[in-house]
Amino acid sequence: MKSVPTESLLSRIEELEFRLAESEQLIDAIKAGEVDAFAFRKNQSHEIYTLHSGDYAYRILVENINEGALNLSEDGLIVYTNTYFCDLLHVPYDKIIGNSIFNFIHPSSEKLFKELFEKGLTGKSNGEIILSIGATNIPSYVSLTSLYPTLSTVGMIVTDLTEKKRQELLLKQRNAELTHSKNLINNILQSTNHGVLSYLAIRKQNEVIDFEIQYANDIALKQLDLPAEKVIGKKYLTVIPNAKELGLWDRIVRVLNTGIAESHELTPPGDPIRHFIAYFVPLGDGVTVTFIDITDQKHHAQLLEEKNLQLAKMNEELQTFNFVSSHDLQEPLRKIQLFSSLLLKEEREHLSHNGKTYLDRMQKTAERMQMLIGDLLAYFQIKNAKTRFERTDLNDILAESLTLFEESIKEKGAAITFAGLCEIDAVPFQLRQLFQNLLGNALKFSSPHRQLQLTINCEKGKGAEFSNPDLSPGIEYCHIIFEDNGIGFAAVYNERIFEAFQRLHEYDEYKGTGIGLAICKTIVENHRGIIKASGILNEGARFDIFIPMNRV
Amino acid sequence: MVDRPKDKFVVEGKLVLQLYVSGMSPRSMEAIENIRRLCDEHLQGVFDLEVIDLYKNPEAASEQQIVFSPSLIKQLPLPKKTLIGTFSDADKVIKGLGIHIKE
Numbered sequence: 001m002k003s004v005p006t007e008s009l010l011s012r013i014e015e016l017e018f019r020l021a022e023s024e025q026l027i028d029a030i031k032a033g034e035v036d037a038f039a040f041r042k043n044q045s046h047e048i049y050t051l052h053s054g055d056y057a058y059r060i061l062v063e064n065i066n067e068g069a070l071n072l073s074e075d076g077l078i079v080y081t082n083t084y085f086c087d088l089l090h091v092p093y094d095k096i097i098g099n100s101i102f103n104f105i106h107p108s109s110e111k112l113f114k115e116l117f118e119k120g121l122t123g124k125s126n127g128e129i130i131l132s133i134g135a136t137n138i139p140s141y142v143s144l145t146s147l148y149p150t151l152s153t154v155g156m157i158v159t160d161l162t163e164k165k166r167q168e169l170l171l172k173q174r175n176a177e178l179t180h181s182k183n184l185i186n187n188i189l190q191s192t193n194h195g196v197l198s199y200l201a202i203r204k205q206n207e208v209i210d211f212e213i214q215y216a217n218d219i220a221l222k223q224l225d226l227p228a229e230k231v232i233g234k235k236y237l238t239v240i241p242n243a244k245e246l247g248l249w250d251r252i253v254r255v256l257n258t259g260i261a262e263s264h265e266l267t268p269p270g271d272p273i274r275h276f277i278a279y280f281v282p283l284g285d286g287v288t289v290t291f292i293d294i295t296d297q298k299h300h301a302q303l304l305e306e307k308n309l310q311l312a313k314m315n316e317e318l319q320t321f322n323f324v325s326s327h328d329l330q331e332p333l334r335k336i337q338l339f340s341s342l343l344l345k346e347e348r349e350h351l352s353h354n355g356k357t358y359l360d361r362m363q364k365t366a367e368r369m370q371m372l373i374g375d376l377l378a379y380f381q382i383k384n385a386k387t388r389f390e391r392t393d394l395n396d397i398l399a400e401s402l403t404l405f406e407e408s409i410k411e412k413g414a415a416i417t418f419a420g421l422c423e424i425d426a427v428p429f430q431l432r433q434l435f436q437n438l439l440g441n442a443l444k445f446s447s448p449h450r451q452l453q454l455t456i457n458c459e460k461g462k463g464a465e466f467s468n469p470d471l472s473p474g475i476e477y478c479h480i481i482f483e484d485n486g487i488g489f490a491a492v493y494n495e496r497i498f499e500a501f502q503r504l505h506e507y508d509e510y511k512g513t514g515i516g517l518a519i520c521k522t523i524v525e526n527h528r529g530i531i532k533a534s535g536i537l538n539e540g541a542r543f544d545i546f547i548p549m550n551r552v
Numbered sequence: 553m554v555d556r557p558k559d560k561f562v563v564e565g566k567l568v569l570q571l572y573v574s575g576m577s578p579r580s581m582e583a584i585e586n587i588r589r590l591c592d593e594h595l596q597g598v599f600d601l602e603v604i605d606l607y608k609n610p611e612a613a614s615e616q617q618i619v620f621s622p623s624l625i626k627q628l629p630l631p632k633k634t635l636i637g638t639f640s641d642a643d644k645v646i647k648g649l650g651i652h653i654k655e
Contacts, residue, residue: 022634025648029636037574039606040618045612051573059575063607071581077588079581097603098588151578297575443557 020338022096036419056443062359067139068158071151079153088140089133089162101156106130106137113142114520120144120154128161139165180505199236201256208253211236211286223291252287266291317522318380329373337366368513375378375515378433379500387427394421394480397428399434400457415453421458424478425551430523437516438543442484444510445541460549468531468546475548477529481551482543489535499532566598567651568628574621575607582638583622590642624649 010023022272029035039048050056054102068085070078079102086093089104096104105113109129118321119125126143141159189196197220199211207280216231224231224239243249246268261281267273275298278291322443340363351359374532398418402409408415439454446452459479463471471477489504497504500518517533520543524531527548569615571587573580584603604612606621613619626633626649635648 018631026634026636029620032637034579034622034637035620036579037606038618039610039621039622040616041614046613048574048606048610048613052575059607062576071576073581077585080576093605093608094603097605098601112626123569151581155582224632276652383565 004281032169066158068160070101070156071153072101072117072120072145072156072159073153074121076345085158087157088138089131090136091133100294104133106132107209116142116144117154120146122148122158122255124144132407138162188348189215189217192217193219194290195292196288196290198286198288199252199294200284200285202235203285208256210523211252213239214286222293251280255287256285265294307439330370333366333370333373335372337510341368356500368511372513373513375513375519379515379519379522382433383432383517386431389425389427391423392426392428393423394431394458394478397431397435400432401439404436405439405443412443412446412452414443414446414454416454416456418456419458421456421480422460423548424548424549426527426547430526434520434523434545437520438482441516442482442486442541444512445488446484446486446540450484452484454482457481457483463546466546468530468532471546476550477546478549480545480547482542482545484542485540488540490539491535492505494533494535497535498531499503555635565629567595567626569599569601570625570627571581571601571603571651572613572619572621572623573603573605573626575605575619579638580605580622582622586639586642587624587645590639590645621654626651 001546015374035051037048037050039046041047050059064081065082068088069080069082070085071080073079078096078099081096083093086096089096101117102110102113106129109131109490112127113129114123116127116129119263124143124145125142128141131138131140141161143157143159143296147153147155158170196215196217197213199213200214201208202212209271213231213234213236216228221228221231226239237243239249242492243252246266248266251262251264259282261279263277263279266276266278268276274293274295276291277287277294281288281290290500297491309419340359343351344359344363348356396423398408400415408414442452442454457480461477462473463475463477466474466477493504498517498521501514503514505511524547526548529545531546532544533541534544535541557560569587571583573583575639586612587601591599606613606619616625620636622635622638623634624639631650633649634643
């Protein structure tokens with residue numbers, strides 16, 4: 001026997017005692033039935049042996065189920081949890097096991113869960129609570145059961161309601177949207193001035209035998225003279241029994257079959273007779289009909305037609321009238337003038353002073369009448385002229401007009417200056433008339449106190465450039481200005497001066513029919529332009545004429 | 553629940569414990585409750601308790617040759633100590649693990 005030092009022996013004994021204690025403890029535990037399972041490494045894998053093995057299937061189920069499964073102690077401590085519950089909370093197993101379940105209940109659900117847990121201690125309970133971890137809230141359905149006496153724990157199953165809640169919310173939103181859409185459509189249909197009806201086909205062996213009236217707005221109901229209950233949801237042929245007679249049935253069925261919308265004018269029987277225009281539009285397996293009362297429109301259209309005819313007739317008559325009667329009027333006038341002048345010439349010695357005066361006045365009156373007729377004729381001709389527009393040089397027009405007044409200009413010693421006259425699209429004859437009238441007026445209404453100075457200026461520009469709201473901003477105009485220093489007129493008459501027969505002076509003072517400026521206005525309007533007058537009494541007059549450069 | 557004397561043991565040095573359980577088995581659940589109580593009521597200081605479920609984590613047993621459930625293993629401070637059972641007696645557990653306590 002070898003001699004071994006005592007110390008090493010003692011320490012070896014201690015070590016062995018230590019290991020023995022462990023083994024004894026193990027055996028004690030096993031004997032006491034305090035071991036449930038053991039695991040050891042077998043080759044590459046690990047084996048776990050459960051000493052009560054009947055629950056294998058249950059174990060697999062609980063561990064793998066798609067629900068949270070927990071066991072809670074009487075104090076609410078989580079003494080068991082399956083993997084699902086940990087995954088649901090996104091918390092590792094370590095942080096859940098051994099912790100109180102109340103750590104994972106949202107404050108708002110605390111009271112309810114306490115109640116459920118209480119009930120679960122002795123019986124069963126279930127309810128909806130909110131689990132929370134950090135900032136995440138998980139709506140859940142929990143089911144608690146007392147596992148007493150087998151286990152002194154409360155079993156708890158947790159179902160995640162997140163998805164369900166999400167779907168519920170979505171559904172709620174969709175419903176709200178739907179209701180809103182429905183309300184909107186209904187609002188629109190009730191506020192329109194059209195009657196609206198919607199029909200759904202009723203088929204027997206695929207043939208359309210009738211329609212169900214799915215919708216009718218107030219105007220439609222009024223037209224049918226029936227309350228909503230008697231129309232909506234009812235059969236078409238019942239509500240409108242004479243639909244086939246009136247041809248409505250054929251129309252609706254045709255639109256349904258062809259899928260092509262139609263519109264028709266309808267005059268249903270009734271008193272008083274009213275006209276409608278109806279639109280038939282296919283929709284799904286049905287037709288939507290909208291209609292509107294056009295009785296008034298038709299009536300107005302008819303009236304308009306009649307009035308137009310009357311007007312055309314009147315115009316025609318007027319044309320003939322002024323052509324014929326002006327001639328008829330002028331002829332006798334000429335005779336009056338002729339004979340009165342003959343009388344004055346041949347019977348001069350035989351006439352008394354009064355006689356001469358009377359005849360003189362007769363002549364003057366006849367002359368005046370002639371001027372009037374002439375001007376009236378000119379006015380109507382200008383108004384109804386069938387005109388031809390040409391590129392016209394205003395310089396030529398002015399030159400021609402000045403020639404006419406040559407003598408008068410010389411006599412008055414008038415100074416006429418002009419500048420910038422351009423070419424425009426116009427009716428030369430009418431422009432000549434315009435210039436003549438304006439020139440004539442300037443000469444006629446010159447001041448006896450000073451030399452007549454008449455300026456005729458011209459410029460081009462877009463309507464927007466001139467501060468006149470009556471001009472079209474985009475059109476290029478020719479702006480002609482006739483300005484004189486004659487006797488002028490009060491600004492009050494700026495507008496009225498263009499009215500036919502508006503005379504500001506007695507005939508004896510200044511000869512004239514009062515039509516001249518009316519003719520000017522008509523000519524300018526024929527050219528789609530405008531003419532404006534501005535006068536200062538005793539100082540002068542100014543006429544602004546705007547004529548589009550090109551024919552509009 | 554039996555009332556236990558609330559003596560606090562102050563742990564000396566770092567304490568690392570591992571509790572092995574086997575899912576929903578009755579002993580496992582008992583062990584978890586007991587160890588939890590033990591730690592809360594009787595231990596103060598720095599200690600690390602890891603609960604390992606053999607059914608969830610079979611590989612965790614690989615360190616040991618054989619692992620019983622429920623069992624409590626004291627990894628630190630050395631020497632390593634293993635206790636098996638449900639640990640209903642806190643005093644026994646403390647003594648058994650050989651946890652050094654300060655007075």
